Amino acid sequence: MRYSRQANHGKASPDDNKLARSSALGLSASKRRRASNDDALEDALHEYYQQWHGVPYRYGGRDQNGIDCSSFVRQTLGTIESLDLPRTTSEQAVRGEPVDRSELSPGDLVFFKTGRSGRHVGVYVGNGRFMHASSSKGVTISRLDNIYWRRHYWQSRRVTSAPR
Known part of the structure; x- marks a missing residue:
């Protein structure tokens, strides 16, 4: 199933209780839909x-026998949002639009500089956490405020459709 970040065009929300709570908090209709x-x-x-979860990291890997970070991100957003992302982290890092770290939404890409030329990518899942293929832990969820990830954070991007 594809989950769009776009408005749901008047259709009933999957969780009207959450919308009602956000309405009571004074959020606009567009913010409630988002x-x-x-x-x-x-x-x-x-x-x-x-x-x-737990699938081991393998550089260049693309399946459950082993997967690298960019392939995991590509497959995740391809499956969930029908996005066709490039295969490498460096190509993914120029797709979509930059988004401030304080404005992250589920599905945004988070990028890290892990060395002189090392780059890493994950998918933001909400509540300050992102999922990724870690070279030490395999596919896992980590916190952005973890000392390692906070120190190596580079940028975030929002990709909502294929480039034209």
Whole structure:
């Protein structure tokens, strides 16, 4: 199932209770729709993660025998949002639009500089966490405020459709 970050065009939300709560908090209709879409996307990302949790890291890997970070991100957003991302981290790092770290939404890409030329990518899943293929832990969820990831954070990007 594809979870869009776009408005749901008047259709009923999958979770009207969350929308009602956000309405009571004074959020605009467009922000309520985005929050509802983010909740659905966050749920989909966690479901997808359960299928991949613990799969070992393998440079150049593309399946459950071993996968690298950019392939994991490519497959995740290809499956969940029908996005066709490039294969490498460096190509993914120039796709979409930059997004401030304080404005991250589920499905955004988070990038790290892990060495002189080393780059790493993951998918933001909400609540300050991202899922990725870690070279030491395999597919896992980590916190952006972890001392290692905080120190190596580079940029975030939002990719909502294929480039024209």
